[in-house]
Amino acid sequence: MSSSSEAVPPEASAERRAELAAGLADVRERIAAACADAGRDPAGVTLIAVTKTWPASDVAALASLGVRDVAENKDQEARAKFASLASLDVRWHFVGQLQRNKARSVVRYADVVHSVDRPELVTALAGAASRHRENPLDVLLQVDLDEGSSAGRGGVAPSAVASLASEVAASGSLRLVGLMAVAPLGADPDAAFARLADVSVALRNDHEDATWISAGMSGDLESAVRHGATHVRVGSALLGKRVSGHGSVRP
Ligand SMILES: *Cc1c(COP(=O)(O)O)cnc(C)c1O
Numbered sequence: 209m210s211s212s213s214e215a216v217p218p219e220a221s222a223e224r225r226a227e228l229a230a231g232l233a234d235v236r237e238r239i240a241a242a243c244a245d246a247g248r249d250p251a252g253v254t255l256i257a258v259t260k261t262w263p264a265s266d267v268a269a270l271a272s273l274g275v276r277d278v279a280e281n282k283d284q285e286a287r288a289k290f291a292s293l294a295s296l297d298v299r300w301h302f303v304g305q306l307q308r309n310k311a312r313s314v315v316r317y318a319d320v321v322h323s324v325d326r327p328e329l330v331t332a333l334a335g336a337a338s339r340h341r342e343n344p345l346d347v348l349l350q351v352d353l354d355e356g357s358s359a360g361r362g363g364v365a366p367s368a369v370a371s372l373a374s375e376v377a378a379s380g381s382l383r384l385v386g387l388m389a390v391a392p393l394g395a396d397p398d399a400a401f402a403r404l405a406d407v408s409v410a411l412r413n414d415h416e417d418a419t420w421i422s423a424g425m426s427g428d429l430e431s432a433v434r435h436g437a438t439h440v441r442v443g444s445a446l447l448g449k450r451v452s453g454h455g456s457v458r459p
Pocket of ligand 1: 260
């Protein structure tokens with residue numbers, strides 16, 4: 209349990225802070241260049257710092273450097289970081305695969321859940337949100353752009369997006385804000401993100417407020433911006449290489 213009023217905020221070393229500042233300048237420059245190439249306003253692309261595996265002190269340092277959105281992919285780790293940083297002025301995004309039994313925990317600290325991909329999860333999150341939150345929880349449907357692969361990173365098939373979206377819209381305690389996807393490993397990200405853009409257009413026919421396209425990571429954010437991403441989720445280009453096998457979506 210957090211006692212945020214007494215918690216001493218963790219602090220990154222000056223050296224680490226400088227490293228993060230350089231990473232952030234670099235990533236912001238890449239986003240700006242990608243927007244210029246695509247004829248888009250950089251204000252239309254929100255940078256979400258994916259802080260998984262990195263300490264809470266890094267999250268605090270990034271926030272002090274102007275980052276307003278942070279993401280985690282594991283409930284236990286996210287919950288602990290949130291508890292030590294509860295007074296920090298950032299939005300917490302949950303981007304990992306989520307089990308139903310974690311819904312009750314996640315709805316207490318997450319502002320946005322990007323990884324809704326099946327009806328049972330809608331039911332679990334909706335129930336938990338109505339019991340434990342005052343405001344609806346913002347959610348995105350994670351779209352599987354790698355159908356037929358056994359990678360197991362989750363996601364709903366493009367053909368099932370409409371029906372899952374209706375379930376979210378009917379829930380009352382969840383607010384559908386858009387779509388999220390990860391480009392398939394080893395495939396052309398442009399083709400994948402173009403497909404995601406099409407799915408988004410179709411979704412907005414029925415849900416005009418579901419405008420977010422959460423796509424693009426360290427390796428492919430330019431492609432995502434080219435295809436309309438409104439939110440890019442960047443980890444390693446910002447914070448450094450994660451220890452292999454620990455929290456990475458890329459094996
Ligand atoms: C880890 C992760 C990212 C960030 O990946 P990087 O390649 O480190 O930028 C983005 N999205 C999801 C869902 C992730 O799990």
